[in-house]
Amino acid sequence: MDLTKFRRVHLAQLPTPLESLKALSRELGGPDIYVKRDDCTGLAGGGNKTRKLEFLVAEAMEQGADTLVTVGATQSNHVRQSIAAAAKAGLRIEVLLEERMRRDNDYAENGNVMLDHLMGGVVHHCGPVADLNIAGEELADKVHAAGRKIYFFPAGGSSPVGTLGYIDCAAEILAQADDMNVEIDHIVVACGSQGTQAGLLVGLADANAAVPVLGISVGRSQAELERKVLSLAQDTVAYTGLTATINPDSVVCDDSFFGEAYGQPTDAMIEAVTLCARLEGLLLDPVYTGKAMSGLIAKIRAGVYKKGQSIVFLHTGGQAALHAYRTTFGGQ
Ligand SMILES: Cc1ncc(COP(=O)(O)O)c(C=O)c1O
Numbered sequence: 001m002d003l004t005k006f007r008r009v010h011l012a013q014l015p016t017p018l019e020s021l022k023a024l025s026r027e028l029g030g031p032d033i034y035v036k037r038d039d040c041t042g043l044a045g046g047g048n049k050t051r052k053l054e055f056l057v058a059e060a061m062e063q064g065a066d067t068l069v070t071v072g073a074t075q076s077n078h079v080r081q082s083i084a085a086a087a088k089a090g091l092r093i094e095v096l097l098e099e100r101m102r103r104d105n106d107y108a109e110n111g112n113v114m115l116d117h118l119m120g121g122v123v124h125h126c127g128p129v130a131d132l133n134i135a136g137e138e139l140a141d142k143v144h145a146a147g148r149k150i151y152f153f154p155a156g157g158s159s160p161v162g163t164l165g166y167i168d169c170a171a172e173i174l175a176q177a178d179d180m181n182v183e184i185d186h187i188v189v190a191c192g193s194q195g196t197q198a199g200l201l202v203g204l205a206d207a208n209a210a211v212p213v214l215g216i217s218v219g220r221s222q223a224e225l226e227r228k229v230l231s232l233a234q235d236t237v238a239y240t241g242l243t244a245t246i247n248p249d250s251v252v253c254d255d256s257f258f259g260e261a262y263g264q265p266t267d268a269m270i271e272a273v274t275l276c277a278r279l280e281g282l283l284l285d286p287v288y289t290g291k292a293m294s295g296l297i298a299k300i301r302a303g304v305y306k307k308g309q310s311i312v313f314l315h316t317g318g319q320a321a322l323h324a325y326r327t328t329f330g331g332q
Pocket residue numbers: 047048076077078156158190191192193194195196197285288289316317318
């Protein structure tokens with residue numbers, strides 16, 4: 001769809017590349033695997049949030065905000081990219097980081113957290129909460145009461161405004177695959193706050209492209225996640241005024257790969273991250289893309305995705321978190 005009617009600031013290097021993962025495909029002996037490199041969006045380490053922030057920051061500026069407020073888990077990639085976007089736009093930003101689990105000093109202070117401070121975000125902390133977005137709105141109220149003009153956006157930037165970024169990405173993937181003469185059989189992506197998967201589904205429906213998308217859950221049950229993805233996709237359609245309808249059957253998530261809980265390493269994630277690093281020089285992350293890739297690998301080994309097919313793995317970024325999980329990957 002034509003997104004030019006929506007305000008947008010320039011933050012991302014687009015289009016990101018669509019690359020063939022030849023060595024990984026050979027190693028697994030199944031389909032041809034391609035990677036859409038949204039880890040290369042270019043803003044302070046890149047990642048999927050940059051596309052969403054182009055629309056969110058534009059709306060904040062249009063509303064005359066001087067301060068952004070948002071939320072995430074301790075090692076949030078969304079928060080890191082939001083702080084970078086605020087820096088670039090000349091806005092103040094206050095963030096709330098939820099300590100969903102306690103690990104070690106690397107987890108608490110390195111990786112994304114170190115970068116949050118480096119880029120000048122005002123960082124607040126809280127323990128586990130029932131609803132992080134509500135806790136974030138409470139922080140926004142306090143910042144507002146202190147005299148700031150605030151713009152609050154939820155975890156992962158997954159409002160209909162932020163989700164616009166992935167409508168655009170769907171069109172980009174289709175155009176690149178077309179140029180490469182690749183017929184995509186499936187897109188596989190990590191799913192957390194749902195905006196990435198929801199935006200892709202809207203973009204594909206708008207383009208009349210019958211390409212299935214599988215969202216690999218990073219912590220929620222399949223039923224809850226599918227309900228939330230569908231609802232966000234429908235809200236986004238309504239926001240854009242598109243006529244496309246989202247078929248509930250097109251919303252498919254899998255909750256078999258996140259292990260014990262959000263952010264907790266799994267052996268399959270460690271294998272997936274290590275395999276991509278050693279065969280492709282491709283850095284995944286421990287919380288999202290590593291688990292999503294472990295799902296893709298498992299499905300190839302189980303024969304769900306087969307030789308002769310083409311699978312696009314959407315790399316949503318997150319490598320900064322590797323430094324927060326040093327000991328998981330053999331660091332002393
Ligand atoms: C690296 C990475 N991949 C995937 C996701 C999930 O994207 P979404 O929140 O849009 O579902 C996130 C979001 O937090 C992320 O940081």
